Amino acid sequence: MATLRSLASKLSALFRRQQWHVRVDEELEFHMGRETEENIRRGMAPRDARAAAHRKLGNTTQVCEEVHRMNTIAFLDETARNVQVSLRTLRKNPGFALTAVLVLALGLGASTAMFSALDRILFRPLPYADADRLVNLGWTMALGTRPGQTQTRLYSRGYRQRWKPAPEPFTAITTIAGAVETCDITEQQPERLRCAKVEDNFLETLGVRPALGRAFTPEDDARGAPPVAIISHDVWTRRFRADPGALGRTIELNGKPIPVIGVLPAGFAVPGVEADILRPQQIYPIDPGVQGGSLLTAFGRLKQGVTPEQAKAAIAPIIADDAKDLPHMADGNQQRVVPVRDYLVGDAARVAWLLLGAVAVLLLIACVNVANLILVRMSARNREFAVRAALGASRARVARLALTESLLLAVAGGGLGLLLAAGMLRVFVQLAPSSIPEIAQASLDQRVFFVAAVLALVAGAAVGIWPTLSILRSRALQHGPRATMATRPRMRFTLVTVQIALTVAMLGGSALLLRTMWNLVSIPLGYQSERVLTMTVALNPALYPNGSRDPFFERLLGHIRTIPGTVTMSTGAPPAGVAATVTGFRLDGQPSKSQAGTPTMRARGVTPGYFQIFGIPILRGRAFAEADWGGQPTVILSESAARILFPGQDPLGHTVQLLPSELKYRWSQPAEVIGIAQEIRNTGPMLEPQPEIYAASWWDNSAIAYFAIRTQVGTAEAATFLKQAVADLDPRTPVTIELLDEQVARQTERPRFLAWLLSAFAGLALLLAAAGLYGVASYLVAQRTREIGVRMALGAAPADISRQVLGEAARWIAAGTILGCVLSWTATRAVEAQLYGVGLLDPLSWIAALGVLGAALLLAVLLPATRAARVDPMEALRAD
Amino acid sequence: MDKDKAAILQGTLDLLVLKTVETMGPLHGWAIAKRIEQISDDLLEMKYGTLYPALMRLEQSGWISSEWGTSDNNRRARFYSITRQGRRQLALEAKGWTQMAAFITRVLGTTR
Numbered sequence: 001m002a003t004l005r006s007l008a009s010k011l012s013a014l015f016r017r018q019q020w021h022v023r024v025d026e027e028l029e030f031h032m033g034r035e036t037e038e039n040i041r042r043g044m045a046p047r048d049a050r051a052a053a054h055r056k057l058g059n060t061t062q063v064c065e066e067v068h069r070m071n072t073i074a075f076l077d078e079t080a081r082n083v084q085v086s087l088r089t090l091r092k093n094p095g096f097a098l099t100a101v102l103v104l105a106l107g108l109g110a111s112t113a114m115f116s117a118l119d120r121i122l123f124r125p126l127p128y129a130d131a132d133r134l135v136n137l138g139w140t141m142a143l144g145t146r147p148g149q150t151q152t153r154l155y156s157r158g159y160r161q162r163w164k165p166a167p168e169p170f171t172a173i174t175t176i177a178g179a180v181e182t183c184d185i186t187e188q189q190p191e192r193l194r195c196a197k198v199e200d201n202f203l204e205t206l207g208v209r210p211a212l213g214r215a216f217t218p219e220d221d222a223r224g225a226p227p228v229a230i231i232s233h234d235v236w237t238r239r240f241r242a243d244p245g246a247l248g249r250t251i252e253l254n255g256k257p258i259p260v261i262g263v264l265p266a267g268f269a270v271p272g273v274e275a276d277i278l279r280p281q282q283i284y285p286i287d288p289g290v291q292g293g294s295l296l297t298a299f300g301r302l303k304q305g306v307t308p309e310q311a312k313a314a315i316a317p318i319i320a321d322d323a324k325d326l327p328h329m330a331d332g333n334q335q336r337v338v339p340v341r342d343y344l345v346g347d348a349a350r351v352a353w354l355l356l357g358a359v360a361v362l363l364l365i366a367c368v369n370v371a372n373l374i375l376v377r378m379s380a381r382n383r384e385f386a387v388r389a390a391l392g393a394s395r396a397r398v399a400r401l402a403l404t405e406s407l408l409l410a411v412a413g414g415g416l417g418l419l420l421a422a423g424m425l426r427v428f429v430q431l432a433p434s435s436i437p438e439i440a441q442a443s444l445d446q447r448v449f450f451v452a453a454v455l456a457l458v459a460g461a462a463v464g465i466w467p468t469l470s471i472l473r474s475r476a477l478q479h480g481p482r483a484t485m486a487t488r489p490r491m492r493f494t495l496v497t498v499q500i501a502l503t504v505a506m507l508g509g510s511a512l513l514l515r516t517m518w519n520l521v522s523i524p525l526g527y528q529s530e531r532v533l534t535m536t537v538a539l540n541p542a543l544y545p546n547g548s549r550d551p552f553f554e555r556l557l558g559h560i561r562t563i564p565g566t567v568t569m570s571t572g573a574p575p576a577g578v579a580a581t582v583t584g585f586r587l588d589g590q591p592s593k594s595q596a597g598t599p600t601m602r603a604r605g606v607t608p609g610y611f612q613i614f615g616i617p618i619l620r621g622r623a624f625a626e627a628d629w630g631g632q633p634t635v636i637l638s639e640s641a642a643r644i645l646f647p648g649q650d651p652l653g654h655t656v657q658l659l660p661s662e663l664k665y666r667w668s669q670p671a672e673v674i675g676i677a678q679e680i681r682n683t684g685p686m687l688e689p690q691p692e693i694y695a696a697s698w699w700d701n702s703a704i705a706y707f708a709i710r711t712q713v714g715t716a717e718a719a720t721f722l723k724q725a726v727a728d729l730d731p732r733t734p735v736t737i738e739l740l741d742e743q744v745a746r747q748t749e750r751p752r753f754l755a756w757l758l759s760a761f762a763g764l765a766l767l768l769a770a771a772g773l774y775g776v777a778s779y780l781v782a783q784r785t786r787e788i789g790v791r792m793a794l795g796a797a798p799a800d801i802s803r804q805v806l807g808e809a810a811r812w813i814a815a816g817t818i819l820g821c822v823l824s825w826t827a828t829r830a831v832e833a834q835l836y837g838v839g840l841l842d843p844l845s846w847i848a849a850l851g852v853l854g855a856a857l858l859l860a861v862l863l864p865a866t867r868a869a870r871v872d873p874m875e876a877l878r879a880d
Numbered sequence: 881m882d883k884d885k886a887a888i889l890q891g892t893l894d895l896l897v898l899k900t901v902e903t904m905g906p907l908h909g910w911a912i913a914k915r916i917e918q919i920s921d922d923l924l925e926m927k928y929g930t931l932y933p934a935l936m937r938l939e940q941s942g943w944i945s946s947e948w949g950t951s952d953n954n955r956r957a958r959f960y961s962i963t964r965q966g967r968r969q970l971a972l973e974a975k976g977w978t979q980m981a982a983f984i985t986r987v988l989g990t991t992r
Contacts, residue, residue, distance in 0.1 A: 058927030
């Protein structure tokens with residue numbers, strides 16, 4: 001307490017130091033006057049009186065100094081002075097200061113931007129209580145258009161018996177039913193929202209309480225119970241102006257007024273899906289007479305101390321029971337129990353870590369670069385430090401001065417880096433693939449500022465530590481300025497080597513990714529995507545009951561066909577988007593052995609013209625004709641489908657019947673195989689094609705139809721025409737129109753994003769490494785001017801001198817490259833999962849990477865080498 | 881420095897100053913110096929300069945307070961007076977000093 005108070009008074013004294021000085025001066029002055037008067041009164045001559053008073057007072061300078069010391073905190077004072085000195089020296093070397101700040105800003109800015117972009121994925125706490133104990137469980141199924149993209153589901157039939165009450169080691173299990181569906185607010189200011197159907201214990205299991213009102217009860221969730229809704233915080237503020245009176249009011253969804261019983265807390269997000277409104281599932285009890293069920297997304301809360309792996313082992317038999325109700329559930333699918341964060345982030349975590357790693361390497365290179373710059377400057381300042389030491393500064397004191405300078409550089413670099421980060425973040429968010437979740441919400445907030453500040457300080461300490469160490473070890477402080485000239489460049493050599501090594505890894509990784517990108521661009525898709533527009537039309541089931549949808553789409557198709565060009569309508573997104581999956585067949589009236597590994601096949605109902613629009617060749621038989629649409633059932637098989645269903649036979653003329661699928665499509669007449677179509681990449685460019693069955697028929701009552709148009713008119717005009725065509729029939733129905741080219745590009749956006757970003761990073765790294773090498777080489781040449789002069793005077797040719805400099809640089813480059821290759825051996829494993837069609841040891845990539853590196857570095861040492869050759873021996877010898 | 885005059889013992893200046901301002905009420909620096917010298921019957925030799933840092937240290941410790949006033953010769957001077965805390969400190973230090981003095985006297989008595 002006493003020390004605290006004394007510190008406080010010291011601090012206040014520190015800030016009022018000037019006042020104390022004025023005061024002590026005045027007091028001493030008064031004292032002198034009074035004493036002189038006294039002496040005169042005692043009979044001294046005025047001059048003697050003053051002198052005597054002065055003698056009696058003692059050394060006033062010492063008094064002032066003591067007062068000064070008394071009011072000083074030595075450390076702060078020294079730091080303040082160090083900062084002043086450093087600022088002054090930096091201002092005198094604007095070139096060095098600017099370079100160092102810029103390089104640090106680049107590294108820090110990129111790291112900050114990357115951190116803020118990926119924080120939500122990797123680090124930020126999830127909006128659920130005890131999220132570590134929350135897991136996602138079920139069967140993983142390959143759904144989606146990228147390799148590795150899966151969804152985890154349970155089957156609803158039998159779910160209650162198996163999972164209620166929650167089996168060991170869970171305290172609770174809850175589910176979201178099916179897919180999140182759009183639901184329309186149909187009162188004033190209509191808008192389209194997303195509704196998720198959840199179990200009554202959903203919020204409780206996630207450990208979330210409504211901000212307002214109540215959660216669902218089992219009564220709400222029973223089949224036939226009166227409908228209720230819980231709205232998101234956003235909907236509440238937007239539509240109810242955050243009025244607590246919203247509870248008990250109704251919200252009109254799909255034409256039905258539904259009472260609002262609760263409001264979700266701000267910041268809450270339904271795991272894995274975007275939903276504005278929660279509604280009870282109301283699917284239980286399932287009528288035993290009714291077939292089928294739906295897929296559920298399940299979450300469980302683990303008991304304390306249980307790992308997901310233990311839980312997985314414990315419930316494996318229960319998950320396996322799903323296959324009793326849905327036989328194909330176990331085919332090729334795997335059981336999974338993973339923490340909810342893994343579920344949310346999925347395979348994006350790998351990409352996120354890869355990016356963080358890359359940016360960390362970039363920051364490291366930037367730091368090494370600046371450390372090198374400082375080191376070079378420090379040796380130039382050895383003389384100054386020696387003088388300081390000679391004047392009584394301790395080693396530690398000189399080292400602190402040096403460290404202050406690097407910290408100042410880092411602070412400036414960090415500040416500038418934040419500005420850069422704001423810009424870079426905007427670019428990241430723009431470029432980032434949609435498959436990296438949450439990236440759009442990234443912003444520079446407090447958390448990011450904090451991390452940026454810590455990074456800057458660490459970087460400052462890191463770039464300062466080597467130079468500071470070198471001062472502490474330097475002999476200059478002992479032997480005086482003359483001894484400094486021959487300091488060994490080993491530390492600089494190490495730093496340059498490390499930089500080169502890191503750059504090799506970066507260049508190699510980005511070369512592999514660039515090749516991946518090239519491979520992806522040049523994949524033969526099997527169809528032509530140029531100048532094709534796709535349109536998705538989704539009807540609101542509430543406005544279009546069963547029976548009214550098919551006629552609507554038929555009318556729309558007729559309407560659109562008036563456009564010059566070819567038009568097709570299909571049940572799945574053409575030609576490589578979502579499509580129905582079929583697993584059960586009857587061939588020529590005989591059930592196919594689905595257990596014997598019949599793979600899932602994609603099935604798509606298409607109007608004639610489909611193959612023509614996408615340029616898919618028909619290898620055998622014929623394409624659909626107009627008469628097939630709505631006529632005798634016919635199908636066309638893809639090559640692989642034909643091979644699998646009719647091994648060793650000619651499929652033409654045989655019949656295929658799709659068995660009623662558990663998924664909601666119903667269509668089951670024996671249909672004649674009339675053609676074999678060439679395989680296309682029908683699940684995305686990076687995935688192997690799946691067997692596909694095309695039918696010249698329509699799934700009854702589908703609420704969504706997909707159109708594709710290849711037209712001679714401009715795409716913008718065509719889009720306007722399509723929108724108008726739908727609006728003419730029903731202006732309330734939303735449409736999505738896209739260029740197929742863009743859709744295809746989006747499916748490869750992740751590798752492209754990675755390739756560009758890593759290449760940019762690698763480019764920066766290369767630039768920094770080259771600059772670092774240039775700096776060190778120039779410095780060495782400058783240091784050795786005298787030696788070079790002597791050698792030239794003794795008859796060395798300029799070429800010999802250049803060769804010597806180049807030879808030395810070549811040794812560094814070689815060492816760095818070798819170290820880099822060793823480093824890459826492990827480092828490039830990080831990109832392995834992102835590669836396509838190229839191995840880690842792809843010779844072309846590595847030759848290109850090393851070639852670029854060699855060329856850039858050679859260029860960097862060429863200038864110092866020629867400068868060395870141009871040294872004038874006379875001048876060199878005369879100097880110093 | 882006169883040989884028969886004692887220099888102020890390290891650490892005792894604070895005690896002397898506190899005691900002086902306690903008994904004499906508000907005094908300026910010169911008067912405090914004079915007073916200490918006078919009480920010591922001029923046996924004490926002190927460099928007046930050392931007084932001022934001591935005064936400021938005591939003030940920063942909160943044992944004395946000060947304000948500007950007018951001296952007997954009509955000049956502006958800083959007047960120091962003791963605070964409550966200062967009185968406590970004085971009592972404490974006086975006690976310590978007495979004990980110490982008694983101890984030293986005893987030591988000197990036994991070895992003589």
